[in-house]
Amino acid sequence: MPLARSQLMAVSDPFAHASDEDLLLAHASGDPRAAGALTQRVLPRVLAQALRMLANRAEAEDVAQDAMLRLWRIAPDWRRGEAQVSTWLYRVTANLCTDRLRKRRHVAIDMVAEPMDSAPSVAAQMQTGARLRALSDALAQLPERQAQAVALRHLEGLSNPQIAAIMDISVASVESLTARGKRALSAIMAGRKAELGYDDDEPT
Known part of the structure; x- marks a missing residue:
């Protein structure tokens, strides 16, 4: 008797219905397939x-690799x-990013990350990347905790x-950190509006 589509999917992907925690524990028990399945699920x-x-x-790729390791x-x-694996990864990734942010100061425009948009104009790409x-x-x-809270919220x-x-x-x-962080962030960004070409009514 032919297998149903759902049965075929289960055979081809034995981890399709496994939780992140199940995959992590299976990896810890020595199943190399579990690590690959979990990586495909959470790395993006x-x-x-x-x-x-x-x-x-x-930098983002370095952080992602470090978080997975x-x-x-x-x-x-x-x-x-x-704990949830996703919660743990959010925390570790945020910590790794804020560590890098603390070391970063003003960077030349030629180091701006390439935008991810599919096909905007060159000018739009430069403006989006600069923003x-x-x-x-x-x-x-x-401050580190404000940066983490603001990033996770907004x-x-x-x-x-x-x-x-x-x-x-x-x-x-959290409410206190995000409120103070958002006010500080808005003040910092307001000082960059003229330089980056923001409109006054455009959100930062």
Whole structure:
């Protein structure tokens, strides 16, 4: 009897219905296929988070690789149910990015990350890339915890309870950090509007 489509998918991908934690624990138990499956699932999210914070693909790729290596190192000590793999990765990626942001100051325009848009004009690419870099450089000027909270809230779109779990702080602390960070970030970005060609009513 021919297998149904769902059955064929299950045979071709034995980890299709496994959770991130299941895959990590399977990797820790010595299953190399689990590591590959988990990497395919989470690496794009890690890379996207790092790229949004750093606005530099080479740096983002370095951070993503470092975050994944750290995940594999802690796999043998992972305790089921204590945390979510995605939450752990958000925290580690945010920490690695803020470490790089602290070391970064004003960077020449020729180091602006190449935009990801499919086919905008060259002028639009330069403007978009400059704005991404401006936002990233502005984050670098915030205190570390503010930068993390602002990035997780306004770049990643996470809720305050999610951020509280990632940063291991209270929701009230998240609200305070994001409010202060957003005010500081807005002030920094306001000083760059004329230089980067922002309109007065355009969000930063």
